[in-house]
Amino acid sequence: MMQNPQRAVSTAVPTEVSSGTAATALDALSPEEQLGASRRLHWMNMLSLHAHSRTDDVALTGAEGAVTWGQLDARVSAVAADLQERGVVPGDRVFILSLNSVSYATALLAINSVGGIAVPLNIRSVAAEIDYLVTDSGAKVGFADQMGAGILADAPEAAKIPLIGFGEQFEQIASSGKAHRFVDVAESDTALIVYTSGTTSAPKGVMLTHLNFAAQAINTNRLGPAGTEHEVAMIVVPLFHIAGLGFLYPAFFNGTKVVIAPPQALMKMEALADLIESERVTKLFLVPTLWQALCSLPGIRERSLPLDAISWGASPASRETLQLMADTFPDAVISAAFGQTEMAPTTCALTGEDSFRKMGSVGKPIGMVAARVIDAMGDDVAQGETGEIVYRGPGYMQGYWNKPEETVKSSAGGWFHSGDLVQVDDEGFHYVVDRAKDIIISGGENISSVEVEQAVAAHPKVADASVIGVPDAKWVETPLAIVAAADPADPPTLEEIQAFISDRIASFKKPTRLEIVEELPRNASGKLQKHLLRKEFAPEE
Structure with a gap:
């Protein structure tokens, strides 16, 4: 079994804080320890820094209301303290089975704050699938909303795990005023295990580190207008999906306000448009089917929608959909993101006019991603020939949970073998011609x-x-x-x-x-x- 070594845990007595202050677990440390902890490049430290310098600015907003950076930091610490009281230590896994919410993001941060590994589970899974995932991950505790709790009730193995319910129970914990014992979490520690559809009936748990997500944040900032605290990002795609997680993490590095769209907004595009307009959203990622629906909404072009960076991915977009996006949001930078969970996830991107000029391409390798296209012998293929695209870089996963043989196989020769068969044209643009791993992409779901x-x-x-x-x-x-x-x-x-x-x-x-x-x-x-x-x-x- 692959998991993290236990990290240093402060033995200082936790400070009691109110849910609205910027006090953090760092306050219980010595000045030297505080300075050392502030060097960490992960989203828990970014939260702490924003809570100090931008205490009263809104960090997250959703159906449950809005929380400032100061409030979020205190609430995360309170939930982390509860996890420690339940015996969660560095390296322990904690699952989340829920629709998107501010509580979901808070729980993710709390799990990571105690050195735990978050395991987001697909809320559309049936009980038998959840049983496998919870058992395989070895989760010690779980979070769930009402819908998730209903699924767990029918999953005999998963139902044995202690559960924290989103709603009244979670609110009591988050507003308790407690602060957790500080844990020094390294960038190389595993942050999440994200399960992905594999070529067998058993899903594989991809172990992603804090460094993996830091690399994703840097790469994301290079796809469009530079990320700043003046942006407003909206998350619509599920947070159990790497696309949602890959959009959330950069917001914490940039200090961006995040709007977590309630799931019901996707059932009525007018409600989604209303939210974009009222929250002054500037940055949005959707799968092509949702962009098609939003841009086809009657009166959409007469609305005051400040989007300046729009992106799509997870499945192909037609020329008609891209043209509709460009006509609806003429001042926005349009980007396509391509990648895999194992790379945290973006590996290639297609931006601006290239989206039309190179229709069908997934773009070129981006930022801190190196790529090759190879044959069965591991040799580079000639331009225009078909081969498997392989990658390496700081976004590459730590490995597959409980599957060391699969981990070794996926990284033969020092490169991650994606299973995607591609061709490269004379300008370096990549085109996927087949999926060697027999994955069907329906509505952005693998x-x-x-x-x-x-x-x-x-x-x-x-x-x-x-x-x-x-x-x-x-x-x-x-x-x-x-x-x-x-x-x-x-x-x-x-x-x-x-x-x-x-x-x-x-x-x-x-x-x-x-x-x-x-x-x-x-x-x-x-x-x-x-x-x-x-x-x-x-x-x-």
Whole structure:
């Protein structure tokens, strides 16, 4: 098992503070210790510094209300003190199962403040998936909102873990006035374990350090207008997703006010537009489907929306969507971010006019990311030829939790092997031509086709199954199940398959389309030939 060594913990008596002051756990340290702690390059230290110099400026706002930097620092310390009272020590894992909220961000910071490792879990997961993730991570404590608590109630293993509920219980803890015992957290310590869809049924926990996120903050600032305290960033994408986390961390480094959009805002684009306008949001990341919906809102161009840096990623954007974004926000810098959780996450970017001139490209490697395109022997391919893109840099993960063999395999030759097959043109722009790891990207969510295949294949009416991604007008891509029936006279229906797998995988992973075939194409060794299925059922235009 890979985890952090225990860090130094102050034995000073915690100071009692009110929820509205800028007092911090640092105040219990000697002047020399305070100075040393202030050198740390992670978001807990950034919070402490902002709490001192910008005490009354708003740090976070959301459905629960707004908190200033001073209030947030005190509330984080109070929640951290509660975790320490529960026995959480450096290296312990603490999960969060919740929709986005100010409390969510507060809990993340509190976990890290005691040297713990936060484990954000996908709120759309079913109980069986949550059981696996909580058990695999070895979480000691958990946070959950009402929706998350409902899922946990049906997960027998996860339900055994002590739970802190967002809402009244969390508010009592956060406003208690307690301060935690200071823990010296190093930049090389693991901050989060983010689970990502893999090529097998078992998700892999990506261990990301504080240094990884510091690198992401620097890279993000290079994608558009320099980050400052005058910006207002809005987070819409889930905080259990690396895109949401990768947008939150830079805001703390820049001292940017963050608006955490309530989940219901995504159900009505007019509400999202209202929030952008009322909070004077300048910086926003959305997946292409949401940009399409927002920019198509009647009267959107007549609104006073101060966006000057808009970005997209997680799935491809069409020329029509990009043009709509440019026409709706003509004064904004438009950037596309491409990457992987293992790189924390951005590796390549496409900005400005290049978004149109190089349509279909994921851009060029950015900032502190080195990249190569290699063949099966590890040699660089010639320009225009297809190869796997590999990376290295300070954003690269610490490894896969509990999977040392996978960690070694992913970093063969000293480079992270992404599994993405790309081509590079004569100007250095990269184009993804295939995903070697069989990942379907639907509405910005990564779906392991193998995981869905195994769920579908368990149906008694299914003899053999494959799942591929096919184009979809709304989600860009959606899972198609291709099935050979156990009894050709009684093949399964899509509804039967969806009902059967409902308690095995999350609803967003379910196939939305079904094709029945006599048999699936396999080679002499029995390996499924998915390229033939894609050619027949998802031909390129």
